[in-house]
Amino acid sequence: MDDKMHELEIRIQKLTQVHATDRVRQLISLLIKDIGEKTDASTIRIPCPLTTTDLARMAGTSRETVSHVLQKYKASGKLMIESKIITITDPAFFMR
Template sequence: MLESDDPYRHYLRQLPEFCDFTEDEYARLTQDLTVKTYPKGQVLFDHGDARQRFYFVIKGVVRLERLDETGNFSFINYVKSVKGFPYRGLYTDKDYPYTATALTAITIASVPMASFEAIVALNPRVTRQVISQMSQLLDRMENRLQKLVTSSATSRVIQALIIFGTDMGEQTPAGDVLIPYPITLIELARLSGTTRETAGQVVTKLEVAGKLSYNKKRFRFDPQNLTF
């Protein structure tokens, strides 16, 4: 559903990814701004589609997924609210490198990719910020692959929970992490490369051990304490 973009121009302007643009640059960037809401499960674009727009999540979570050439290994990343994507492929790729799907109901803003790339190149402060974002993304991906490449399904499920906490979690006053979005056991199994039954068994064991709570599909745990 298309929404009026006027209230969002001011909102986006205050955020770190947009505040360093000059007034003229920001006006040019948002000239073709669109803001839409989508239900859970909506595909924004598929792997291989023309790379036409840069997206920014205002509300909700987007899943980014890509299969390897064999179709057996799935690379998954999550983008939560107040984050933009895709940074991968800026200035080089003509197509999207993965499929983007609404993990929850989302509100999302987008601008033409050509405009984003052209205007970012004009502003050194914004360019540095984009490079920083890409560097952080690469670092997270390398760490993630190292932790998920293990033969132990239990370890993969625990690491997937920690990834959820890193990508989507919010620190609570008690010091643990709450994931304020509904996450199904199927999604947990998908990220950890195991079955729903195995993911459910690990979650149940962690709950019994008092190291995790899973209420109304929302996880809460201390990432440092997710062990048996």
């Protein structure tokens, strides 16, 4: 239990001490680790539908910032979003 609390404390510190765009990337990284499902050798799907408002609340930033960051990631081919389901096409980008 102590290890789990320490891990959660570190997660909170990471999400509160960086720029908003980095918090969105770190949030996606945490979602990959916690609930991500491999769909093939190079893609991971977040199986629950998430809105930009949901992501903004989790990352502690505005909906507009999340929307802007997600659009940037989609344009660069790092992820896809269909019916509020996020598919990560470049998991290594988010795991660094």
